[in-house]
Amino acid sequence: MNLSADWRTRSLGEDLLAAGFGRRDFLKFCGGLAAVFAVGTPAAAADELTPAAEEIADTLGAVTKPNVVWLQLQECTGCMESVLRSGGTSIEDLVLNKLSVNYNDLVMGPAGAAAEKALEDTNAEPHILVVNGSVPVGADGAYCTIGGKSAEQVLREAAERAEAILAVGACAVYGSVQAARPNPTGAVGVEEIITDKPVINVSGCPPIGEVITATITYLLTHGKPPEVDAEGRPLFAYDQxxxxxxxxxxxxxxxxxxxxxxxEGARNGWCLYEVGCKGPSTFSPCPIIQWNLKSGWPIGAGHPCIGCTEKHFFDRFTPFYEKLPEVRGFGVESTVETVGLTAVGLAAAGVAVHGAATVVRQIGLRRGEEERTIDVAGEAPAASERTED
Known part of the structure; x- marks a missing residue:
């Protein structure tokens, strides 16, 4: 895959210079990206000028505008809302604009025939494809149509010359809420339609904005997709x-x-496990990166995690306020079943992601007469160990 095949003439570095931003300002921004990419190692502060930040700045600064198609299929717009809140300075805005799309029917100015022409023209050239929303295949695709075409047809046409494909959000990854039983629209994820190319799954409902933009930036700076786990999620974000x-x-x-x-426990900020928190079985950097410029996240606001980065979370984890099978900590006051000791390392500076070392145990999960297992603590299991409905 050659992601530099058809980029435009002026580089991001030149745009930053023209906008009045110095090298040091750009390096600070790239330091935050370097922190996101730090897998399993203590990450530097986001404003620390590390060699990794220098390398990203050199590569990203030379990038000229890529062709990007950003599809909005059967979805709620929440993923795009998350992306729009992934940056807080003019540099982030400029980078996002530089990596902006030639087609996104949710936020683009053109409409009607002009929008369709923008999509057709971009599809004819090598491009990066980003998809929000599920693909309803029921009733011959009648549940979601764009310009008279079914969502599946729009996706297939956009994927034909795509050099990289990102399924962004739980809907695009596997169908999310609309794919929950009984799935009346026949909603499926992107990788069930596009089977001849790898699909990077940026999961979550919605994913954290910085994880979305960091995944795109990884493609631009490395010229290839990031390493992924057994469910196709970037390891730099979903490794713990x-x-x-x-x-x-x-x-x-x-x-x-x-x-x-x-x-009283809620008012004292105690653990939400007993009221249904799915954090012990959910892979995501939510506690570290958070949402809306690191201003908060569900557990921080007093609401249990519902496991939205996990495949089929709506069917697997409802009722959301029912606790997981008994999981035990190792403190002197602990009272529930043993899972195992965990050595937790956390570098929370900037938007760092720092791996955690744990001992893995499996527990049984019973819903009525149905029984299955969920990994509760530890590193991501291999593909053969992951369970699905």
């Missing part, structure tokens, strides 16, 4: 469980739980 980095982990280990919402 929320439970391993959660600031409430100490309360879990001490057996200090919220029993009902707004009880």
């Amino acid at each position: 469980r929320i439970h391993d980095s959660c600031p409430k982990r100490a309360h879990f280990d001490a057996g200090q739980f919220v029993r009902v919402f707004d009880d």
Whole structure:
């Protein structure tokens, strides 16, 4: 794959210079990206001028505008909302604009025939394809049409000359809520339609904006997709469980739980496991990167994780406020079943992602008469160990 095949003439570095931004400002921005890409190692502060930041700045600064098609299929627009809130300075805005799309029917200015021509022209050239939303295949695709074409046809045409394909959000990854039983529209994920090319799954409902933009930036700076886990998710973002980095982990280990919402434990910020938190079985950097310029995230706001980065989370984890099978911490006050000791390392500077070392145990999950297993603590299991419905 050659992602530089058809990029435009003026580089990002030249655009930054023309906009009045110096090298050091750009290096600070790239330091944040370097922190996101730090897999399993202590990451430097986002404003620290590291060799990794220098390397990203040199490569990204030379990038000229790529062709990008950004499809909005059967979805709620939440993923695009997340992307639009992934940066807080003019540099992020300029980078996002530089990596902006030739076609996105949600936010683009053209409409009607002009929009269709923009899509047709971009599809005819090598491009990066980003997809939000599921693909409804029921009723011959009648549930979602764009310009008189089914979502499946639009996707297939856009994927034909795509050099890289990103399925962004739980809908695009596997269908999400609309694919939940009984799945009336026949919603499926991108990789069930596009089977002849690798698809990078940026999961979440919605994913964190910085994870989306970092994945695109990885493609631009490395010229190839990032390493992925057994479910196609970038390892730099999905290599550890929320439970391993959660600031409430100490309360879990001490057996200090919220029993009902707004009880004394809730007011004291205790662990949300008893009210349904799925953090022990969910892979995501939510505690570290957070949303809306690191201003918050669900558990930080007092709501349990619902496991939205995991495949088929709506069917697997509902009712959301029912607790997982009993999982135990190792504190002196702990009172529930043993999972195993965990050595947790966390570098939370900037948008760092720092791996956690754990001991893996499996527990049984029973819904009525149905029984299956979920990995509760540890590193991502191999493909043969992951379970699906």
